Amino acid sequence: MNKIVSLTNVTKSFQHKTAVNDVSFTIGKGEVVAILGPNGAGKTTTISMILGLLKPSAGEIKLFNHQPHEKQVREKIGTMLQEVSVMPGLKVREILELISSYYPNPLGIQQLIELTGLTNQDLKTRAEKLSGGQKRRLSFALALAGNPELIIFDEPTVGMDITSRNRFWQTVHQMAAQGKTIIFSTHYLQEADDAAGRILLFKDGAVVADGTPAQIKSRISKQSVSFFVDPEMSLEKLYLHSEIDDIYRKNNRVYIQSSNTDRVLELIFQEKIGARDIQIERGKLEEAFEQLTSGAKEAI
């Protein structure tokens, strides 16, 4: 794998708080990765360390096999952070030209307009007169100005309306198709599922799951096989199988919880318990995610 980002045993402690605790992962070229987690999970702290804005208390971060703050690395990175700060007094075109001039291989202004939804009219506007949405588009254009290989967004869609959001993700996918590596943080499972090829699920400063959206979803939502069975039938032999997490009866049906429902079906037939009207159900994903991220520890 062509490694673009690697974190090895990275910890960040503030005076009384360990915000990120012994985190390790590697991101390869062309990946679109969501850092997903609730408030305070350590997403912004991790992103700030990747960008070289915060120094880890322990562990090592490498970007393109170099330290994050080195100039040759900075030239390859574009970023849009939560706080949008623009330079007052300058017009949008002047800001874009200024920032583009710092990079060896910048995109043209016209390309930035097409990618971000800024308009020719916006280019003539002074930064302090921009609306919130226009500021966000400018900030997006600044992230892309240097034609970066690695693009990092911290909660990029907060405050965006649906049209801007759709346009934003469309551009991100266009960038990914060109082989750019993209990392973004989000609170929303749905957003991570829609936009990312890989999710790093953060909780309490640690990565609690790392996989494709499908893998993460199947891990956090419980699946069950349910069926009718003769009330006299003993289900004890099913308990002997480690793939089965729980068995309970509700409204005359038996429910078997497991992350491997295919195996449960095999066992039901193998043990000849006479199951009728078999159904497979998947728990509500958003509920499972809420439960996971609101402090209940049992889901993962």
Ligand SMILES: Nc1ncnc2c1ncn2[C@@H]1O[C@H](COP(=O)(O)OP(=O)(O)OP(=O)(O)O)[C@@H](O)[C@H]1O
């Ligand atoms: N400069 C700081 N000093 C002290 N504690 C901090 C500092 N920055 C972050 N923290 C704490 O570290 C933890 C992780 O914060 P962080 O901002 O990384 O989380 P987050 O996942 O980005 O949350 P959010 O979604 O709310 O932005 C939080 O408990 C936060 O209060």
